[in-house]
Amino acid sequence: MSKFSKKKDGEVPAVSTASLPDIVFMLLFFFMTVTVMKDTSVKVENDLPKASEIKKLEKKDRVITIYVGAPTQEYQKLFGSEPKIQLNDKFSSPSEVGPYILQERAKKSEDLQNVLTTSLKVDRKANMGIISDIKEELRKVNALKINYTTYEGIAFDNLKR
Amino acid sequence: MPRRGAPPEVNAGSMADIAFLLLIFFLVTTTIETDAGLDRMLPPMEPPTETPPIIKQKNIFTVNINKNGQLLVEDELADIKSLKEKAIAFLDNGGAAKGTEEYCSYCKGKRLENSSDNPDKAIISLKNDRETQYGIYITVQNEIVAAYNELRNREAQRLYKTNFTDMEAEYLNPETSDSRKEVLKERVKKIQELYPQKFSEAETSTGN
Numbered sequence: 001m002s003k004f005s006k007k008k009d010g011e012v013p014a015v016s017t018a019s020l021p022d023i024v025f026m027l028l029f030f031f032m033t034v035t036v037m038k039d040t041s042v043k044v045e046n047d048l049p050k051a052s053e054i055k056k057l058e059k060k061d062r063v064i065t066i067y068v069g070a071p072t073q074e075y076q077k078l079f080g081s082e083p084k085i086q087l088n089d090k091f092s093s094p095s096e097v098g099p100y101i102l103q104e105r106a107k108k109s110e111d112l113q114n115v116l117t118t119s120l121k122v123d124r125k126a127n128m129g130i131i132s133d134i135k136e137e138l139r140k141v142n143a144l145k146i147n148y149t150t151y152e153g154i155a156f157d158n159l160k161r
Numbered sequence: 162m163p164r165r166g167a168p169p170e171v172n173a174g175s176m177a178d179i180a181f182l183l184l185i186f187f188l189v190t191t192t193i194e195t196d197a198g199l200d201r202m203l204p205p206m207e208p209p210t211e212t213p214p215i216i217k218q219k220n221i222f223t224v225n226i227n228k229n230g231q232l233l234v235e236d237e238l239a240d241i242k243s244l245k246e247k248a249i250a251f252l253d254n255g256g257a258a259k260g261t262e263e264y265c266s267y268c269k270g271k272r273l274e275n276s277s278d279n280p281d282k283a284i285i286s287l288k289n290d291r292e293t294q295y296g297i298y299i300t301v302q303n304e305i306v307a308a309y310n311e312l313r314n315r316e317a318q319r320l321y322k323t324n325f326t327d328m329e330a331e332y333l334n335p336e337t338s339d340s341r342k343e344v345l346k347e348r349v350k351k352i353q354e355l356y357p358q359k360f361s362e363a364e365t366s367t368g369n
Contacts, residue, residue, distance in 0.1 A: 017177070020177045021173070021176040021177045021180055024177055024180040024181055024184055025180050027184055028180055028183050028184045028187065031184065031187035031188055031191055032187055034191060035187055035190060035191045049295065049296040049299040049300070050299075051198070051199055051299055051300075051302075051303040052303060052307065053199065053303055053306040053307050053310055053326075054197040054198055054199060055197060055198070055199070055200050055329075055330075055333070056195050056196075056197045056330075056333070057195060057196045057197060057198065058195065058333060058334075058335060059335075060195070063196075068295075117200075119196060119198065120198075121196075122295050123295065124294065124295050124296030124299070125294060125295070125296065126294075126295045127291060127292045127293060127294060127295065128289050128290065128291055128292070128293040128294075128295060128298055129291030129292065131295060131298070132291065135203055138203060139203050139204070139205065139206050140206065142205065142206075143203075144202050144203040144204075144205060145200070145202060145203075146200075146201050146202075146203060147196075147198045147199065147200050147201070148198045148199045148201065148299055148302065149196045149197070149198035150197070150198045150199060150299060152197060155299065155300040155303040155304065156241070156242065156300060158296035158297060158299060158300045159230070159241065159296070159297060159300060
C-alpha cells in the first residue's frame, strides 16, 4: 500500500522544460534554412509604380531581376542623376542586358531555362527610352516573358509628380 | 583533499534563451514577400523578309502617349481615366454583321460599323515617346489590362459564375490540386479565346 500512497500530497508536478531548447532549435533551423539573404543591394532609386491588375511572381528561382532608376545619392557623383540600369551589383549600359540574361539563364537548371521571367523593377520617374532599349535587348536573346513589377495600389496615383 | 569524480554539470538553462535570441534574429530578417506586377509577352524578333499582315484601320485602337504624359486615343486627346471605358467599348463592339462568320454573339457593344469587327480581330496598339514617364506608361498598361479583365470577368460570370481573375489566380497557385487545375485550365483558355489580348507595342518614337 505504501507504494501508492507516496503521491498523496496532491502537488502538481512542474512541467519539464528540458525539451524547450530542442523545440526552439528546430524552429531556428527552419528559419535559418528558409532565409534568403539579399544578395544584391539596390543602388538606384526604386520607387515602383502602382497597379491594380497585378499577378504574383510565384517562384523566385524562375525570376531574373533588372533594376532601373536614377542612382542613389551616394552614387550620383560618379554616375550622374540620369536613370541607369543595374544588373547584379553594377551599373550597365543597355547593350549588356542581353549577355547578362544569357549568363543568368545558363546558371539555372535546364528545365527552368525556358520558363524564366524577367522582372523589370523600374522607378516610376524613369523614362521609356531606356525601357524600350531593354525590351529590344530582351527580344534579341528571346527572353520574351517579362513582368513590370509594381506595388499593389491605384494606378492613377502614378500620375502625381 | 578535494573531491574528484564526475565534473559538475553545466547548467543548460540559458540555452533556450540563446536559441530564442537567434530565432528572433532570423524571424526578423526573413522576407517571405513575393513580388507582383503586370505580366507581358514581348513579340519575338520577326524575320525581316516577312511582310506585315494588312489590318483594317477600324480594327486598330491606337493609344499614343507623348512625353508630357498626354494621351491621344484614336486621334483624339483623351483623359487617362476614360481610357478603360473607351477600350472596353472598342473591344466589345462586335461590328461584324449578323449571319457572317465573324459575328460576335456574346458582345454587348454598340455594334458600330466603324469600330472593331469582333474581339478576336480587335488590336490595341500602344505607342509612346522615349521621354514618357514610366509611371504613366504603367498606368496606361494597367488600364488596358483592366479593360480586358473586366470583359473576361463578365464572360466568366456568365459561363462559370465566377470571376476570370479569381480562376486564373487559383490556376497559378501552386497549392491547387492537379485535377482542379485541369478544369481551370480549360476554362481559363476558353475565356482567353473569347477575349484574346491582342496588344501591340510599336517602336518608340523619338523627338518632338
